Amino acid sequence: MCSRSFSPATEIPSLQGKVILVTGGNNGLGKQAILEYARHGPAEIWMASRNLDKANQAIQDIHAQIGGSVLPVIKPLQLDLNSLDSVQQAARKFLSEAQRLDILMLNAGIMASPPALTKDGYEVQFGTNHLGHALLAKLLLPILKSTAARDTSASVRVVVVSSDAHARAPKAGVVFDSLKTPAEGMGAMERYGQSKTASILWTRHMAEIHRDIKWASIHPGIVSTGLGAGAKDASLPVRVLLKVGRPLMMTVEKGAWNQLWASVSPEVKTGGYYEPVGVAGKTSEKASDMMLADKVAQWTDAELQRFMF
Numbered sequence: 001m002c003s004r005s006f007s008p009a010t011e012i013p014s015l016q017g018k019v020i021l022v023t024g025g026n027n028g029l030g031k032q033a034i035l036e037y038a039r040h041g042p043a044e045i046w047m048a049s050r051n052l053d054k055a056n057q058a059i060q061d062i063h064a065q066i067g068g069s070v071l072p073v074i075k076p077l078q079l080d081l082n083s084l085d086s087v088q089q090a091a092r093k094f095l096s097e098a099q100r101l102d103i104l105m106l107n108a109g110i111m112a113s114p115p116a117l118t119k120d121g122y123e124v125q126f127g128t129n130h131l132g133h134a135l136l137a138k139l140l141l142p143i144l145k146s147t148a149a150r151d152t153s154a155s156v157r158v159v160v161v162s163s164d165a166h167a168r169a170p171k172a173g174v175v176f177d178s179l180k181t182p183a184e185g186m187g188a189m190e191r192y193g194q195s196k197t198a199s200i201l202w203t204r205h206m207a208e209i210h211r212d213i214k215w216a217s218i219h220p221g222i223v224s225t226g227l228g229a230g231a232k233d234a235s236l237p238v239r240v241l242l243k244v245g246r247p248l249m250m251t252v253e254k255g256a257w258n259q260l261w262a263s264v265s266p267e268v269k270t271g272g273y274y275e276p277v278g279v280a281g282k283t284s285e286k287a288s289d290m291m292l293a294d295k296v297a298q299w300t301d302a303e304l305q306r307f308m309f
């Protein structure tokens, strides 16, 4: 598959005046994305993280790497996607302080974790990777829309970090009966694939409805980050590969290119899935099925109804 390179230094335009929120921002791809944004002068970057101490440490690291006398404004935001109450609180805090939102990067994720339920009783990978993010985006839609309305050149974006492992989902793409269970009968990567299929489908659906915002989902590549450490329920060969294969994986600097590209490039087509940088990726049949996308969106809306404000 052909790829293109991406130079964050020259291809990220000035972000002056813009506000950006990145989930899972304290390490891995999220932290790298924030570092690159911070070099282009945005008004504010919000680093959403489960652990505020880790977020503050990551902000210090980024400031140290950037140096200079005027440090970029990076604000920590407490967010645990495992709890829809926490998502609601994070959205409230953001909305009470921020004036606009130009880029929402739904990046946080877990892979192949042991069967479990989120605090609200959803299959944990689905709840974390898809449902928590969907609630965050839905609660922040009004500010995304008001930003788009105020500044038509803003090209307001929602970038969803999915994975080519979406293709590991069960045959049905999303097994709705499994979503409120730990889904022990499914393999760990199947559950991961299901959550990432849902995130691609939901992005496509949102792009159809909210045309004032650009929506894109991406696969970053196979990147050496902390993701593999949590893959405790992956099969032995996958766990071995995640460990010994690390030197062959992409660096986090390069791994962040695709999501950065998707968040700023005028070439992005709304609803698209990109893999690798800037190339429209081929999704599984199920992840291209707009009837299933509508079903995922309806299910998601119904589940999130009680958390909307």
Ligand SMILES: NC(=O)c1ccc[n+]([C@@H]2O[C@H](COP(=O)([O-])OP(=O)(O)OC[C@H]3O[C@@H](n4cnc5c(N)ncnc54)[C@H](O)[C@@H]3O)[C@@H](O)[C@H]2O)c1
Binding pocket: 023, 024, 025, 026, 027, 028, 029, 030, 049, 050, 079, 080, 081, 082, 107, 108, 109, 110, 111, 128, 161, 162, 163, 164, 219, 220, 221, 222, 223, 224, 225, 226, 227, 228
């Ligand atoms: N690294 C890869 O090869 C690869 C490949 C395909 C897709 N991805 C996707 O890229 C994204 C970023 O992953 P990464 O590789 O940087 O891994 P990482 O483990 O380094 O980072 C994941 C981030 O998500 C956060 N997170 C996990 N659970 C959370 C929760 N309940 N609430 C809030 N935050 C939570 C973690 O704290 C961390 O900051 C993920 O969505 C992952 O699925 C990664």
